[in-house]
Amino acid sequence: MTRPPPLIDGHLDLAYNAGLGRDLTLELGALRARDPVPGQTATVTFDELRAAGARVALGTLFALPRTGESPGGYTDHAGARAQALAQLDTYRRWEDRGLIRLLRSGAEVAEHLEGADGPLGVVLLMEGADPVRDADDLGFWVGAGVRLIGPAWGRTRYAGGTDAPGPLTAEGRDLVTAMRDLGIALDASHLDDAAFWEAAEIGPRLVASHSNSRAFLPGNRHLTDGMARAVAASGGVIGLVFLSPFIRPGWDVAQPRVGLDELAAHARHYAGLVGWEHVGLGTDLDGGFGREKAPAGIGSYRDVGRFLDLLPGEHRAGVAGGNWARWLTRFL
Incomplete structure (x- = not known):
């Protein structure tokens, strides 16, 4: 019996959600019956990830800055660091309980992907x-297991x-x-154009963990x-985001949810530019939104396979x- 291909998600805010x-x-x-997050119907649990066949995820350390919508966010480095350290502790506690394996x-x-079963692997x-x-502090985070960093979300010190345009x-x-x-x-998702091209010239390995195509947006x-x-030229992968306003311009929650076929159009566009071998998943499900803003057909994480069914058969396992x-096995 042929083992189904592993599912790897390039972007999930797992510990951030636990912090909520x-x-x-x-x-x-x-979870939904007692969900503390109003207006965002949850789609992701460890059971849902198992049901979808997820074997590995890039799990984020995401510190939320203070904004009008998040008055409790950080305002300085110390606040950002405290959030990230709390999330790091969450991942470690999950690993201690056998719920995940940090890779x-x-x-x-x-080795993890060779195993037929086991917990979710998290990078x-x-x-x-x-x-x-600062740059001298990078070694601490590397020692803690961080293997990819996106310098920006909105504007950061970096x-x-x-x-928030800028270099x-x-x-x-x-x-x-x-x-x-x-x-x-370097995760190029969220970087402004000027910062992206400066970073690319410096020459780190590039990925885009969760970015759709600006040809549509x-x-x-x-x-x-x-x-x-440029991401593909460095050997990188681009993860597709399962968020309706990141698929169709002008969409809002009062409209019917965007179809998965429209997300597949982003995949086909990237494949035409750089080849299917550089296209992957970066669903970002429950990353500040819930089922209400996910594409039609995605009621929970186990439905991610419905998107793969819309892609050319010979490229589904790769995506x-x-x-x-x-x-990951070559560059991590």
């Missing part, structure tokens, strides 16, 4: 670099980001240089064709996880 009070160890119905090297990823991805004090700062250039020298990959959140080519597996 969600118990991901519950069955999904039980720190390509060899560990390969740590820092989304927004403000928890890092780079311009989503809806790398002087601190950002130092950080990206240190990342390159230590072999820590205005604004600086997603990748231009040139950016997609499901094979392309991320190749990158």
